[in-house]
Amino acid sequence: MSRRIFKIVIAISILIGIYLYTIRETHTNSFLIISSSITFLILSFGIHGLIAHSLRPKSKGDLIAYPLLMWMLWAVLFLLFVFFVIPIFCPDFLLN
Numbered sequence: 001m002s003r004r005i006f007k008i009v010i011a012i013s014i015l016i017g018i019y020l021y022t023i024r025e026t027h028t029n030s031f032l033i034i035s036s037s038i039t040f041l042i043l044s045f046g047i048h049g050l051i052a053h054s055l056r057p058k059s060k061g062d063l064i065a066y067p068l069l070m071w072m073l074w075a076v077l078f079l080l081f082v083f084f085v086i087p088i089f090c091p092d093f094l095l096n
Contacts, residue, residue, distance in 0.1 A: 002053045009046035013039050020089065029090045036089050040081045044074060 016039045024032055048070060055066075 003050060006046045006049040006053065010043060010050065013043035013046060016042070017085075024089050029092075032089045033086065036081075036085060040077070040085070044077055047077070048074065 017036070020032065020035055020039065051070070051073070
């Protein structure tokens, strides 16, 4: 049941991202940065929850590298967000 909820959260965040992409011309850069950041956090929450609930509790407890791998995954997602997603939403963000 929890994996289904996290899949729904991921789908909702992707749909919100697509919606924000289609209306990006009508809003300010501040609104787009804040709303896309919240959408990123929802997507990150869904991905981490899906991965965490896909592992068996016994194997997750024995993995010492599990927290490090989750942190590295979040760091990669954040870098993709900063260097690829934000420039798509606000191409002139650095010029302001």
